[in-house]
Amino acid sequence: MTRSEFVALLTSRLEGISREKVGQAVDGVFSYIATGLAAGNRAELRGIGSFGTRQHTAHQGRNPRTGQSVAVEAKRVPFFRAGKELRQRVNQLKK
Numbered sequence: 756m757t758r759s760e761f762v763a764l765l766t767s768r769l770e771g772i773s774r775e776k777v778g779q780a781v782d783g784v785f786s787y788i789a790t791g792l793a794a795g796n797r798a799e800l801r802g803i804g805s806f807g808t809r810q811h812t813a814h815q816g817r818n819p820r821t822g823q824s825v826a827v828e829a830k831r832v833p834f835f836r837a838g839k840e841l842r843q844r845v846n847q848l849k850k
Contacts, residue, residue, distance in 0.1 A: 758781065762774060762777050762778045765781070788806055792806060792807070792808055792833055795808065800838075801838070802838055803838055804835055804836050804837040804838040805835070805836050806833060806835055807833070808831040808832065809832055810831055811829060811830050811831070812829050813826070813829040814827050
């Protein structure tokens with residue numbers, strides 16, 4: 756589901772609220788999560804899962820095209836861990 760599809764779904768379920776207002780709310784939530792992750796915090800959505808960051812250390816990588824060694828800098832990368840309730844719902848749909 757894309758962001759615009761998500762906004763359209765929420766707009767159809769929330770009568771009386773314009774698409775623009777719903778879009779602003781969705782952008783606000785995503786921005787709040789991103790800002791928190793950038794500050795080193797984690798965000799948890801009960802029943803859905805949690806967003807966090809992981810630290811990757813600096814290491815020597817290899818350019819697959821040339822085979823030349825490349826220094827890869829240390830970095831933090833975002834990750835999502837699905838909650839128990841979400842995992843159960845997804846596994847129920849498979850059956």
